Amino acid sequence: MTGSITRAAVVGGGYMGGGIAATIAGAGVPCVLIDIDAATSQRRVGELLAESRDWVDKGLLDAAEAEVVAENLIAGVSIDESLAGVGFIIEAVPEVLELKHSTLARVSAAAHPQAIIASNTSTLPIGTLAESVTGPERFLGCHWMNPSRLIPGVEIIPSDRTVESATATATDFHRQVGKRPTTISDVPAFIANRLQHALFAEALKLVDEGVATPEVVDEVSRNSFGYRLAAFGPFEVADMAGLDVYQACLQTESGAYGDRFASTPLLEERVDAGDLGLKSGNGITPLASHDPQRVSAIRNQYFRGLTALLDSIEGLEDLRSTPADSVPTTAKDDTSA
Ligand SMILES: NC(=O)c1ccc[n+]([C@@H]2O[C@H](COP(=O)([O-])OP(=O)(O)OC[C@H]3O[C@@H](n4cnc5c(N)ncnc54)[C@H](O)[C@@H]3O)[C@@H](O)[C@H]2O)c1
CATH class of the missing domain: 1.10.1040.50 (N-(1-d-carboxylethyl)-l-norvaline Dehydrogenase; domain 2)
Structure with missing residues (x-):
């Protein structure tokens, strides 16, 4: 469980997993994105490549890095068929305990016995998820933040069954793909979400008690x-x-x-x-x-x-007011966990 990773995979290529896969690919590591079926994986890869091109147009990404993403982002077929030669696998399916368990069981059965397996769970205890992993000593949490392509920090969370070499490889791998990993203990909500949500809970209390509006709480916090x-x-x-x-x-x-x-x-x-x-x-x-x-x-x-x-x-201050032509949107908020 040591040495640099030459091929990675992300299982669950949604909002977080897609960004994680694009980041890994952009660092020059071939990365297989596996979603619920081959067509969905293919569609997600197409969307991520379009996002990269859009980011180049907006000056957010070098054209050269977008090309590296395109060269290294691979649409997978299925968990069972697409993990050959993969040394590091990140699970990023929805935060539903049973789904995490069944996915991790499938992933660990299909993966090479030496492959490191990580979950991007926001809050579920890694020790609990480890119960469904074949070879729990190579399993840990890797909690990326949203938006995953841009936020540098990743919490690396070994359970009490994870071996040190797996934690070391996970740390090296995240540095290899340009992130700033920090190893932390396996406690509910880890560190980032516990702190962030303590602040949010207090913000809710301020509003609930009639002390301030949400807008005032946000303005004071930001400034x-x-x-x-x-x-x-x-x-x-x-x-x-x-x-x-x-x-x-x-x-x-x-x-x-x-x-x-x-x-x-x-x-x-x-x-x-x-x-x-x-x-x-x-x-x-x-x-x-x-x-x-x-x-x-x-x-x-x-x-x-x-x-x-x-x-x-440009436009940041405009976000503080509702546009006259506003329409309901289902887009996810970039400030969540
Ligand atoms: N959204 C955030 O801000 C955020 C931040 C940090 C961590 N997380 C965590 O990341 C994980 C994913 O969250 P998300 O927001 O990306 O969810 P999402 O709903 O955007 O993406 C989940 C993806 O998993 C796919 N999927 C579902 N079942 C699958 C299966 N059996 N096999 C393969 N793919 C499957 C879905 O099709 C979808 O593309 C969750 O554990 C969440 O808690 C989310």
Whole structure:
């Protein structure tokens, strides 16, 4: 279960799986897309190639990369007939437990015994899905984000039965196709969705309590803390703000909203030790030990660049209002899990 992958497959070539297959193909790795039947797989490949051409026209993709996608994206016939020579398989069928189980059972029976098998599930425990896999030691979660061709992060989720070499190969493979993989523990909703949905649940409460409209919650989120998150994670943000400041904020908030805002031993111990983040030279993350002036210079450069980028995106602000000629659409929202 080591060595570079020379052929991959994606089972379930829908919204996520299609983007995953196109990404892999665009990195020069032949990738077989397998949907419910050969005709559907063929249709999806056609749609993905058309999307690539459209992206070239819009300046989102190099013409050369679109050609690489076209050379390497292959329409499969079926799970049973199309996995020969495939070293890495990503399952991306709908989030229905029974369907995941039956698909993974078929995939693991048809795949080479050394092939790594991954599920792109958003929330289902990998340990549970592993029950239907023949050779569960080569099975793990690989949670890509939507839109899968553009978001760099992928959560790599070994179960307690996954061998280390499978995790290492999955990590190397995702780097090989241009992603930024992070290995995490197998807990419900993993890390990205747990954080994202904690924010969403709190946003729902704000609206439900009559504090703000959804539009106001979104505007405040975008224009304030949301601005930081592409460059700095929540712990780096806390180290910049001051851990004592965050401790005081959580005290007020837990008094008002209850235990979901409670501090934890990690924060209490750091503050008790006088490790308050950037201002004391020690905190939770390595960022706290850097020269504060250097950190602010880099941070300011990022914010300036982000403001310029946002200002340059044509039509973004128009999305905040409903067009007069609006028609109902079934298109999926790009901001979901
Ligand atoms: N949509 C998101 O934002 C998102 C983000 C991250 C992860 N995910 C996860 O990715 C997975 C797929 O989600 P999606 O949004 O791409 O769904 P989707 O409905 O767009 O695509 C699913 C595809 O699977 C195909 N399919 C169904 N049964 C099949 C079978 N037996 N064999 C082969 N193909 C089959 C369907 O025809 C369809 O093309 C889910 O587990 C979902 O939770 C989704």
